[in-house]
Amino acid sequence: MHNLAKLYFQGIGVPQDENTGLMWLAKAAAHGHVIAEQQMAALMQRAKAEG
Template sequence: MLTLEDLIPLLCVPVDPEDYELLIQADTGDADAQNDLAQLFLDADRPDIALHWLQLAVEQEHPDAMHNLATLHIKGVGVPKDETMGLMWLAKAATCGHAIAAQQVAALHSRQKVE
């Protein structure tokens, strides 16, 4: 069995000791930690790994992860650019109570009415 200390040098991004607990929590299935860990990988320009952690959090209906996934699809970061998929995740995030996503969806609806 490997310890976390054995794995840290093998990681593809630098991990500060204060983030060790985050790794452990994400690995045990904590959706908040999975979303936060995904952000660390996005900040380190590793969207491929971030997507893995976002998907795990999304499977638990984590609104922030859904909103982050929407942003990645809309911008085409780590995934092919797909505004339809991004809008789907944005709507799901709004439905799950994400306040910013709800405002973005409302703005899109009001913009559609004007056109």
């Protein structure tokens, strides 16, 4: 799931789609993927700082 998220974020082999990438990243984090959890936490911090 984490690798699929990266492919969508970068548009490698699939159309580039940040929303779909985020969905797969969130699924990976929800299933306990440590790196995905860290990336989601960083995105949440960034969103708080911007919002």
